[in-house]
């Protein structure tokens with residue numbers, strides 16, 4: 001069952017949101033169910049936050065050049081237990 005994160009449509013308006021949906025909350029929803037559009041706590045409008053759940057926070061650099069530009073030391077495995085600094 002997919003896990004979705006929902007967040008208030010009006011997080012700055014205390015009369016249209018509650019602490020739960022202002023911060024956002026996660027909810028398991030079967031795909032067949034109707035869309036979840038109201039906060040499960042305060043019943044005010046919420047929207048689905050897309051692309052924030054189960055996405056790794058750190059993305060790998062695209063290339064060795066990018067990694068070096070970003071200040072990483074890039075090591076490539078040459079042999080068993082031997083790493084060469086590029």
Ligand SMILES: [Zn+2]
Pocket residue numbers: 017018019020021022039040041042043044
């Ligand atoms: Zn709420």
